[in-house]
Amino acid sequence: MSNLYLVSFGEIALKGENRPFFERILIQRIKQALSNFENVSIRKTHGRIYCFADGPKEEVIGRLKKVFGIVSISPAYPCELDMDSIKAAALSAIKEMDYNGKTFKVETRRPNKSFPLKSPDVSREVGAHILKNLKGIKVDVHHPDIEVNVEIREKGFVYYERMPGPGGLPLGCNGKAVLLLSGGIDSPVAGYMIMKRGVEIEPVYFHSFPFTSDRAKEKVIDLCRVLAAYSGGMRLHVVNFTDVLKQLGTKGTDELLTILMRRMMVRISQEIAARVGAKALVTGESIGQVASQTMEALNATNEVAKIPIFRPVIGFDKVEIMDMAKKIGTYDISIEPYADCCTVFVPEHPLTRPEIDAVHEAEEKFDIEELTKTGLEDVEVIEVV
Ligand code: ATP
Ligand code: MG
Numbered sequence: 001m002s003n004l005y006l007v008s009f010g011e012i013a014l015k016g017e018n019r020p021f022f023e024r025i026l027i028q029r030i031k032q033a034l035s036n037f038e039n040v041s042i043r044k045t046h047g048r049i050y051c052f053a054d055g056p057k058e059e060v061i062g063r064l065k066k067v068f069g070i071v072s073i074s075p076a077y078p079c080e081l082d083m084d085s086i087k088a089a090a091l092s093a094i095k096e097m098d099y100n101g102k103t104f105k106v107e108t109r110r111p112n113k114s115f116p117l118k119s120p121d122v123s124r125e126v127g128a129h130i131l132k133n134l135k136g137i138k139v140d141v142h143h144p145d146i147e148v149n150v151e152i153r154e155k156g157f158v159y160y161e162r163m164p165g166p167g168g169l170p171l172g173c174n175g176k177a178v179l180l181l182s183g184g185i186d187s188p189v190a191g192y193m194i195m196k197r198g199v200e201i202e203p204v205y206f207h208s209f210p211f212t213s214d215r216a217k218e219k220v221i222d223l224c225r226v227l228a229a230y231s232g233g234m235r236l237h238v239v240n241f242t243d244v245l246k247q248l249g250t251k252g253t254d255e256l257l258t259i260l261m262r263r264m265m266v267r268i269s270q271e272i273a274a275r276v277g278a279k280a281l282v283t284g285e286s287i288g289q290v291a292s293q294t295m296e297a298l299n300a301t302n303e304v305a306k307i308p309i310f311r312p313v314i315g316f317d318k319v320e321i322m323d324m325a326k327k328i329g330t331y332d333i334s335i336e337p338y339a340d341c342c343t344v345f346v347p348e349h350p351l352t353r354p355e356i357d358a359v360h361e362a363e364e365k366f367d368i369e370e371l372t373k374t375g376l377e378d379v380e381v382i383e384v385v
Contacts (some may be wrong), residue, residue: 001040001189002052004078005064006151006159010071010167011048023049026069026170033063045137045153046111061163065232068196070165071288079156081103081115086122087129089158090148094137097160103140104130110152122150167200168234171231176200177280177310178273180265181236183219183338186284188330189321191227193312194282201227202234202276204269207240216338223382226330233385235271236313244268244371253362255351258292260362267368268375270307281309286316291350300359 008024021315027042030051030172034040038054044050052059064073079089087384108119117125126148151157152307179191181203189199205220217238224236241264247258269281285293302309313321323333351358 003042003052003057003060004076004157005051005053005060006076006157007051007064007070007165008047008072008074009069012029022069022170022173025066025173027173029067029069029170029232030064031283033067034060035232036063051342055111059253062385064216065163065173066164067170068198068230068382069170071167072162073165074159074162079158081112081154081156082153083117083125086150086152086156086158087126089114089148089156090126091133093158093160094134094146094148097146099134099146100136102136102145103138103143103144104148105139105141105144105149106130106150108150108152112152113156114150119152121273128151150154166196166230168196171195171198172200174198174335175280176276176278177282178237178259178269178276178286179203179225179282180269181220182206182284183216183223183323184284184334185318185334186228186286186289186321187282188223188334189324190282190284190312192230192308192324192328192330194310195227195230198232198329199280199282200231201282202237202270202278203227204237204239206239206265206268208242208245208280209240211242211245213266213338219336219338220381221384223330225384226328226333226385233383235276236382236384238282238296238380238382239272239375240380241265241267241375244375247366247371247374251365253363253365255339255349256354256359256362258350259297259354259359262292262297262301263359263363264371264375266301266305266309270305271372271376273307278307280307281305283311284313285311286313286318286321286337289318291352296351297354300356301353303356303369307321347384 023044030042034053037053037060039054041052053085061073064070077089078094079085085245097257106123108122110119146160174197177199178200181187183317197202205225207217230236248257253260287293
């Protein structure tokens with residue numbers, strides 16, 4: 001028989017009328033995450049999802065830990081609905097643990113009210129059975145080392161572990177956005193945060209070969225792969241940005257170059273967003289972090305945006321972003337030393353507080369529409385899984 005995992009989901013249980021919608025997406029996402037395993041079946045009851053799957057437990061759990069919307073995962077032991085079976089299941093479950101010298105308690109839930117014994121009676125009997133059969137274990141109802149959970153539903157279930165899932169909302173329940181993904185530390189974290197809120201992403205990377213090496217592009221693909229583990233795959237759009245950059249650099253607009261470049265990125269990204277049905281852009285900007293991230297600079301960037309730009313890490317400081325990057329596994333890739341176009345083209349004296357009139361004046365030297373088209377001419381789409 002397949003192994004069973006009880007999955008609990010938090011926030012989505014609160015969403016009133018939307019609840020069936022969220023649950024349906026969550027179940028689809030779980031199916032997708034477990035698609036490599038045999039004999040997968042998924043069932044929903046009130047407030048819980050039962051996942052049956054063959055395969056090594058650590059691997060199955062590893063997959064479930066990357067499904068947004070899941071709050072906790074508990075490997076569980078199903079049994080018949082009679083006290084002898086429940087006791088036997090509880091005993092064999094606890095025997096799998098390193099229980100010697102530990103304390104425990106039994107906690108029972110009984111959604112199935114047709115079961116003759118009440119929850120406290122079930123807990124007491126199961127506890128007594130464990131004490132009778134195992135040495136070196138004691139009861140502590142207040143601060144137990146091990147909590148043996150019994151659930152009386154249409155069957156009996158026993159579990160003792162509650163492993164944290166990523167939380168958040170199931171991916172896709174809040175639409176889609178285009179993530180401006182550089183090779184840096186911040187934008188992958190921004191992508192993770194928005195995905196956690198149920199937003200699917202299609203990343204866009206502006207590549208400026210030969211100013212930036214193809215190794216820089218590989219790095220972005222690697223980052224994308226880390227994020228794709230939470231979504232089952234995503235499409236990375238690699239924009240050949242070289243011509244746009246070259247042109248921007250020719251008209252003596254040095255000190256405004258970063259801001260002009262950023263405005264071009266937004267213009268091109270929102271065209272891509274329109275093509276793929278994305279309703280917002282996402283960046284890794286954090287206020288005040290660098291010259292291009294002052295209020296004035298962010299405003300100058302926003303001015304050309306026709307759809308919202310979300311900046312999930314806007315109020316984080318660098319250390320907080322780095323900690324999160326380490327947690328989600330993007331940090332080590334991000335610190336690989338391959339320059340992106342922004343580091344290559346940083347003007348010597350960037351304007352920290354660009355006057356919007358100066359920006360407009362600088363852009364008058366270019367045919368912006370043409371330049372946007374140029375950027376869209378050569379976009380490579382890479383399926384990252
Ligand atoms: P990151 O660590 O994400 O690179 P950063 O602190 O280096 O951010 P900037 O280089 O000023 O900041 O970039 C700000 C944001 O602009 C990035 O977070 C990213 O969303 C976007 N961005 C910058 N360069 C690129 C690029 N080459 N391709 C795609 N997006 C980019
Ligand atoms: Mg950067």
